[in-house]
Amino acid sequence: MTDENARTLCCDIAVLGGGVSGVTAAIAAARQKKRVIIIEQGDFLGGVSVSGLGLLGFQDREGNTIVGGIAQELIDRLKALHGTLGHNPCPILNSLTPVNAGLIRLVLLELCKEAGVSMLFGCIPTQALVHNERLCQVRVFGKGNFFDVKADVFIDATGDGDLCSLIGLPFEKGSPDGELQPASLIFAVSGVNKEKLLKYVEDHPLEVDTPEGYETKVAPEFFRKVNGYNLLGLDACIRKARADGRYNDIPRDRFSLITYPNDDTTVINNTRLTDFDGTDIWQLSRGTQEACRQIEELIKFMPAYLPGYEDCTLSFIAPTLGIRESRRFVGRCCLTEKDVREGLIPSDTVALGGYNVDIHHGCDEGSELYIVHRAYGIPYGCMVPEKMNGILFTGRSIWADRVAFGSSRIMGTCMALGQAAGIAASICVQTKCEAGQVPVEMLRRLLIENGAVLTIQ
Ligand SMILES: Cc1cc2nc3c(=O)[nH]c(=O)nc-3n(C[C@H](O)[C@H](O)[C@H](O)COP(=O)(O)OP(=O)(O)OC[C@H]3O[C@@H](n4cnc5c(N)ncnc54)[C@H](O)[C@@H]3O)c2cc1C
Structure with missing residues (x-):
């Protein structure tokens, strides 16, 4: 063979x-x-x-x-x-590895x-x-x-x-x-001051989102208790950037960051291609370009608006566009x-x-x-x-x-x-x-x- x-x-x-x-x-x-x-x-x-x-x-x-x-x-x-x-319990995602x-x-x-x-x-x-x-x-x-x-x-x-x-x-x-779930191009930034980020969410607990229908609100302290987490929220930071014309045409109203085994790195799940069909090669071709545009926008937005991200730099971009559905x-x-x-x-x-x-x-x-x-x-x-x-x-x-x-x-x-x-x-x-x-x-x-x-x- x-x-x-x-x-x-x-x-x-x-x-x-x-x-x-x-x-x-x-x-x-x-x-x-x-x-x-x-x-x-x-x-x-x-x-x-x-x-x-x-x-x-x-x-x-x-x-x-x-x-x-x-x-x-x-x-x-x-x-x-x-x-x-390792496997970390998570009140929203059940477990995250x-x-x-x-x-x-x-x-x-x-x-x-x-x-x-x-x-x-x-x-x-x-x-x-x-x-x-x-x-x-x-x-x-x-x-x-x-x-x-x-x-x-x-x-x-x-x-x-x-x-x-x-x-x-x-x-x-x-x-x-x-209707198909949107596609996203995942990327990561390094140089993140996680301590500053966590301090910010502790001081602004409303900046941590808990989806509707969940019995318990995610307490900001939770993020210190586990090794790995997916923090969803920071909506106010996004609202402020939008008002300043700095978060343009990114159809995602909350920030989603995931911890990474390297200490100062977080993975960002915020690009979003709506009305998108990943089985169409032309849509895929345009989508990849649009997702990269969104990453460019996001890596300017993060140091300016997200506490702890002031000195972050782009670390890597996923090799392919992620198709959810x-x-x-x-x-x-x-x-x-x-x-x-x-x-x-x-x-x-x-x-x-x-x-x-x-x-x-x-x-x-x-x-x-x-x-x-x-x-x-x-x-x-x-x-x-x-x-x-x-x-x-x-x-x-x-x-x-x-x-x-x-x-x-x-x-x-x-x-x-x-x-x-x-x-x-x-x-x-x-x-x-x-x-x-x-x-x-x-x-x-x-x-x-x-x-x-x-x-x-
Ligand atoms: C943006 C996004 C975020 C997600 N977040 C999470 C998360 O946080 N955690 C989680 O567990 N899951 C997450 N998922 C879901 C999960 O990643 C996927 O559903 C899962 O990876 C599917 O696994 P798979 O092996 O079926 O497909 P894939 O991982 O998509 O692998 C398919 C493989 O087939 C190859 N391939 C495709 N077409 C052809 C072809 N015609 N010929 C030859 N090879 C081909 C591709 O190159 C690829 O290597 C996410 C998905 C997306 C898109």
Whole structure:
């Protein structure tokens, strides 16, 4: 398979997309002794996880650990490298695990190499061969060359479901009237005086936002009690800058900063592209330019208006625009708002979610955040297409209704899903069955043996 002169690559499992979900899927399958290749359009692994954002979803609101396995292994490796601040409880986000963007990229690569995963960077799928409702082969293109990839199972981990879309699988996109959550380009600044920032919010407690419907207000002192946090607020600073004509055309009325494993650095989640569809290449091209304009505006705004940011400098910009929402493919089972709100954990659960429902408005500055009190289970059928064989989908594009998606879309959950997809695909290869015939008991047993968390106490 790794013959670099071959124009046809044969493997057991081909994973399209090397974000957190694709990487965990590939590692899980390779550890089951399958020949696995990741095909990634960029030249790095990790997708949105190398943006500097903290990972959400390792714990539910009650503090239960709900993600283990390869995802936790990643955190343990990062810990040994001082590349994470660990899992921190958070009254708004339930838990937050800040990670160093460069180190997560290196560790994901290391884990793939150790597991024996082959990698083809700089390639996208262009054509697919479907025979008798089974995906058999995918043609990918990179650097002026075409390669044909034959695999028993393909896993679409592109986030947008580009491969599923190419073969015409049915999907939903955004809300019934087509509204999609906005996209953002994440960046980080260093030289932040966090002590001064925290002193400011302690003196101005109204500058810390607590979403509507939360039982308890976030007390400013909270930020001193944890290693890692996401501070939402500083609305008055933004209002003042707007009045001075210094925060122009940035549709975000609150500041969102996330702590980073380097002491004087914070990650900023404030650029916002509304009325935006990340599956349209022209919108993506314009969006990247607009997001950079917003970053320029923000790095002038911060030293002038944010306490503690007087001496900050741009540290890094995420390598790609972050797309919150696009296609969700119709599977054999749909994760629903009811499942999420009621904390249902059905017997065919292959991953747990527990993040709150977090829907950023696609057309304006607002967002909705509903509490999810307890973990819920994601059934295997959410990653299996209704009709097509030879393909599974994982990560952001599983079959969930829009509200449930608002919770399941985060990185911890996407990694848990990836591990399930990888092991399910390896069962297909091992037992020569189709994805829809995988014995879920066997899948769950292998997941548990490999550290996955499928129940809470
Ligand atoms: C702005 C923003 C803020 C967020 N904040 C948080 C947060 O704080 N914490 C959290 O846990 N989650 C957060 N999320 C959600 C989370 O980051 C994503 O939903 C999650 O990373 C999805 O993982 P994934 O592996 O499915 O997709 P991605 O991380 O998007 O990875 C997809 C990979 O596939 C590749 N790819 C795409 N198309 C193709 C193609 N055609 N061919 C080959 N490769 C392709 C991409 O290059 C990428 O590497 C945020 C998302 C966004 C956009």
